[in-house]
Amino acid sequence: METQNKTATIKGGEFLIKETNPQDVFIPAEFSEEQRMMAQTCLDFVREEVNPLLDRLDNHEEGLMEGLMKRAGELGLFAVSMPEQYGGLNMDFNTSLLVTESVGGGHSFPVAFAAHTGIGMLPILYFGTEEQKQKYLPKLTSGEWAAAYCLTEPGSGSDALAAKTKAVLNAEGTHYILNGQKMWITNAGFADVFIVFAQVDGDKFTGFIVERDYPGLSLGNEEHKMGIKGSSTRQVFFSDCQVPKENVLGEIGKGHLIAFNILNIGRIKLCAATLGAAKKVIDLSVKYANERHQFKLPISKFGAIRHKLAEQAIRIYAVESALYRCGMDIYRKEQELLAAGKGENEAMLGAAREFAVECAILKVEGSEVLDYVVDEGVQIYGGYGFSADYPMDRAYRDSRINRIFEGTNEINRMLTVDMILKKAMNGELDLMGPAQAVQQELMAIPDFGSEEEGLFAAEHKAIRNLKKAILMVAGTAVQKYMASLAKEQEILMNIADMAIKTYVAESTLLRVEKLVGMRGEEAVANQIDMVRVVVNDATDIAFKAGKEAIAAMAEGDEQRLLFMGLKRFTKKDLYNTKEARRRIATAMIEANEFVY
């Protein structure tokens, strides 16, 4: 990775208006030996130490998850993105994503892991005072202590800032007195340190570091959940809980900065975890399909099953392409900010904030890919998919939470569009120019000019056109609704879907194009198939979403013009996805595992 370019080549959200050179994206084939070893350590840990305990973990056997977390700490898994002075390894961002991916197949474990290393530890790292860091980070990094993050309350989830927990400075001026109730707190059962958000003096939303032993903190019972039963989830009650003044995290009234900044990183990491989970499930799916015979054949011989296996693979490959592309973009931005003299924390947070749009996109896509993959996994297993003695049941139940936490997918879809538009408004992103160009193109006679050549000429054109379609639809929406666009959530969802599919498809294209350069066409023929399927299907989804938005926004001549534009921008030659999927599936079926 050291050989990578260290200046940002693209800004956050800019994929909508800019073409990226394949040489400028990071692709998983470029992971270093060291990174691969780190990943292998995680995979081994999950296979050898976590997976044998899944049933017992789900039964909340006393101390079991806590013990696993300590083991993971000993192995250095919590150290990846921590600075060396706190016992960390200070590795780059994509390594931390790769580690998260690599524990992702561990069911409840990655949830505990993410709550600890992400939303638990990072607020202290990025917003803590030096004293706070020295006190907490080494113990959290080594796994001696565990962390939890208390934002949600019974009455406030999506609207996190509406939290009611109160904090009042005592008369002596030494302690904040916390009163209130937090809900759904992961790791609560064994956490030593809680990051807690409360309103100081009624409305100053503020973060606190609260230790388990502080008087006035108590826990509810373990929640009964659909899945990730092995992760501890409890209510946390504060009843005149005394928190030393020194444990205020960041500034009074600036708690939202902590909450929102940490969420950006949380979202891209959630995508990494879902990727790891999905890879495990597809591997099981391939093996089962080869093993299970019906009608005298392994069911992997049936086209219906090949379709599922291929589609699992394609979606996994696509989201993986987007994940590590974005991870590297964040890393480069971080390096750029460091070079410009920013502090380490500021650089990392600034970099993640820059790519907040992409982080939201990845959260949505990762969680939905996983849900697709597990759903087909269940179906491939047939009746055995519904049995708790086979692995798909747990995978299906565990996966469902990912569309709900770290911001529901509805909230993340709306944020995707909202953040893009805000960037345009404050001049960070020049959407207006390109949007106007598209408007003009709409009025002009279509240019059937000379076609480009090259392996992926059609796909590049398709992606360029998808971006035009987005600009056309989003531009119209902005013009029509102005400030009240936020009330047109359905249209925002349409635009978000277009943007998500475009980002992911483009990332897949760039990855495979780079790969072709490295290995030659023949070696990556199936990956080339994948690009074509992904672009084909992204175009179909964008067409449908765009059509819905246009029908909702415009009538008469305007509608006709826009719809004509949409059709022009989503026009593509037909592509035989059936044969492509068969080829993609066959390679896995022959290898009896996920091979991409």
Added chain:
Amino acid sequence: METQNKTATIKGGEFLIKETNPQDVFIPAEFSEEQRMMAQTCLDFVREEVNPLLDRLDNHEEGLMEGLMKRAGELGLFAVSMPEQYGGLNMDFNTSLLVTESVGGGHSFPVAFAAHTGIGMLPILYFGTEEQKQKYLPKLTSGEWAAAYCLTEPGSGSDALAAKTKAVLNAEGTHYILNGQKMWITNAGFADVFIVFAQVDGDKFTGFIVERDYPGLSLGNEEHKMGIKGSSTRQVFFSDCQVPKENVLGEIGKGHLIAFNILNIGRIKLCAATLGAAKKVIDLSVKYANERHQFKLPISKFGAIRHKLAEQAIRIYAVESALYRCGMDIYRKEQELLAAGKGENEAMLGAAREFAVECAILKVEGSEVLDYVVDEGVQIYGGYGFSADYPMDRAYRDSRINRIFEGTNEINRMLTVDMILKKAMNGELDLMGPAQAVQQELMAIPDFGSEEEGLFAAEHKAIRNLKKAILMVAGTAVQKYMASLAKEQEILMNIADMAIKTYVAESTLLRVEKLVGMRGEEAVANQIDMVRVVVNDATDIAFKAGKEAIAAMAEGDEQRLLFMGLKRFTKKDLYNTKEARRRIATAMIEANEFVY
């Protein structure tokens, strides 16, 4: 219902080539007072006696489900479609569907109910000797005894006829000796009577009635399942199990007739049960969305949530339209066969067999609508959707089995197309004529002739065109692949999707058209919206499926021609589905319940 037409107005599968007059479809608004009372009895039973026990049922509390089943028997719920001489009420087919729907919200209960009244009792009713009927049916009808159905084995599920359980006549010629193992047997834990399929003399697939007490029958432990945990599911072992010769069911070697004929009825009933479950879930969804506040508003105010509520309602309404339309078509066919001198059993089985295509369609659509509805239910509940203390968790887990049993949805999709083509081949259905007409239309200049008028002119045209698209794609597939079409499962899936969406959309259109005639446009304005959304979205899905099939089947000029045809047949004016969905949702939100 007595006032209904008693001659069949359409043949099975004929919806593909024939237009139906709205007056000829049965719609739920026509249920009689008596039928509604029957439904209410079931709804009350589920609400008062089943639902308070759900947790305990899921914990397999000894005797609890058995007791509920006995209660249901006392209330007459098993008697609906039984003839009077066996203690039944001999009600018509749609009443039995309505009863199944009305218990459908009872989670594990409808599964036990369906196994008992459907696959458990019906084989005896339709294939038993008079002695067998007299011995078993009155006790099964009253609920004194419970029934189970043993077809699946560890190695044979979809390929049911590959069962390995053996039956050999003993030397004395008095008993068949059964050896083998059945898997996933619903009600096994408390059933008194088992319908068992076994191979006589190696390969004569044959049904048997086996009583629990016969020597050599034993049970496995309760399976651990993802959902419907309250239903008993066990293995059933036969070890030199002695079954009196008199207990052979039907003819030796003709067991497949029992299995397949019963499945037709099982599939449409499964659709009814999923409909009932879905109605319960949408009701909860509406109420929760009204109750839950975020950002100072009930979440039902947000467009994203309204979209979900509306889409839940639309899909439920659409599949309900198709369900009872088909139920009445089966009833009429039954009456027609009776009038033509067939016996009662033959008439009922013949009628269900006639509409086997529609039964498979309903099985797929019902189970997929329910899975959509519960998935959005979970999402609407947010974190609480993932909690086992709230209702969505159970609904989500319980629903998933429906895409697996009674034939997986893959098998049912393929059967849909397969059965249509068989009907065409053996002359039951004249597909060739209409298919050729479509081919000719393809070559001709499009006829922009005078547009029809009327409220639903555009929708009728769209449905007519969808049928043409299906004929075009299916016709091409048959020509191309001939006998090897079965190997092109992906294309069969595409055609099945087109057929399913067309049947359901047409049924919705016909229902609402009839309703407009009864109540006037104004009273059913939202239902009119639903028709337009359903037709709009069915067209989009058919376009995508047709495109995939064409890309897989044809190249060059032929592809261009077919694709042009597809575009022509799926051309529609844009429709503002956003506003339609808002209207549809608003009525429910205001009433705080499902109102359609």
